[in-house]
Amino acid sequence: MNQKPIARLSTLLFALILPLSVLAEGENAAVSPVDPGRPLLPTPPDRPKPSRTQVQAMIPEVARRHGVEEALVHAVVAAESDYDAHAVSQAGAVGLMQLMPPTAADYGVTSLDDLFDPKINLNTGTRHLKRLLRKYNDDYGRVIMAYNAGEGVVDRTNSQVTYLETLNYTEAVIRHYRRNGGTAPTQAALEQVQALRGVRNAGQARRLLKKYLDPSLLSLKVQPTLDVRYLNPALHDSAPESRPMFELDKTIIR
Known part of the structure; x- marks a missing residue:
């Protein structure tokens, strides 16, 4: 059998198939550049953001309007976004006071673009703080924990929140609050955080023992x-x- 026609036919087919495969790869790369299982995060607006000094100047009026201590609003903004009006967290929290869209919607703010507006964000976050202060009778420790972990977690655990993020956050807000001249009692909240760290560490130790300790070693009688x-x-x-x-x-x- 003459092998030359077969070789020429194989070469022709390869030449036809290769461009198709390259095109398919290119199309696949175009439609799936990101992880489909990960939600898209809010995108900051294409406009200049206010400076730290400008944001600081907005806080006294907002705090006064809602009857919230100015030092507390400053502390939350400093701990949440470090005065960055375009901040976005990995969880999707937005703006100066790192508001989640569902929380903002409870106060009538449903536009992400509005949440990036520093005045709207400050106003909404301060309203949320005011509601938490009323609910928890001005207990700053519980208010700060609820702002970070959510009211449901604080209520369900009777304020015994052991999330590391929440414990670190509570300490950070209280530190900023005191630095900004806050005078409300916060020492008990700091002591509770330390106690909860002990509970958390003990729980971790028990889980590690359960995971790694060989029960056969416990053969004491x-x-x-x-x-x-x-x-x-x-x-x-x-x-x-x-x-x-x-x-x-x-x-x-x-």
Whole structure:
């Protein structure tokens, strides 16, 4: 059989198929440049954003309008966005006070473009702070935790929020609040944060033990050293010559 026609036919088919495959790859790259499972984040507007000084000058009037301590508004803005009106978090929170769109919608703000407006963002965030202050009777610790973690989490845990982000955030806001001249009691909130860090660390330790500790290592046994009558703690005399109620059986320790 003559191999030349077959070779020429193979070359022709390859020449036809290759451009199609390259085109298909190009089309695929064009339609899927991002992870389809990840929601798109809000995009800051294409306009100049106010400076830190300009934002700071807006806060006194907004705080006064809603009856919220100016130092608290400053503290939240500093901790949330560092006075960046175009800030966007990985969770989709927007603007100076890092408002989530559903939270802003509760106050009638449904436009993302409006949330990037510094005055609207400050006004909406301060209204939210005011509502939290009323709900939690001006307990700044609970208010700050609820602003970060959400009211549902604070209520469900009876204010025992152990999220690391929330604990760090609460400390940061209180630090900024004090630096800005805030005078409301916050020491109890800081002490609670430290206590909750201990709870969190203990919980992590238990989870690590459960995950990594080999149960076979816990093969310790105890054996009574006294007769049955003296196993009752109420009947066990305490004296220098008394023996412990139980002791480890060292022969089986591995």
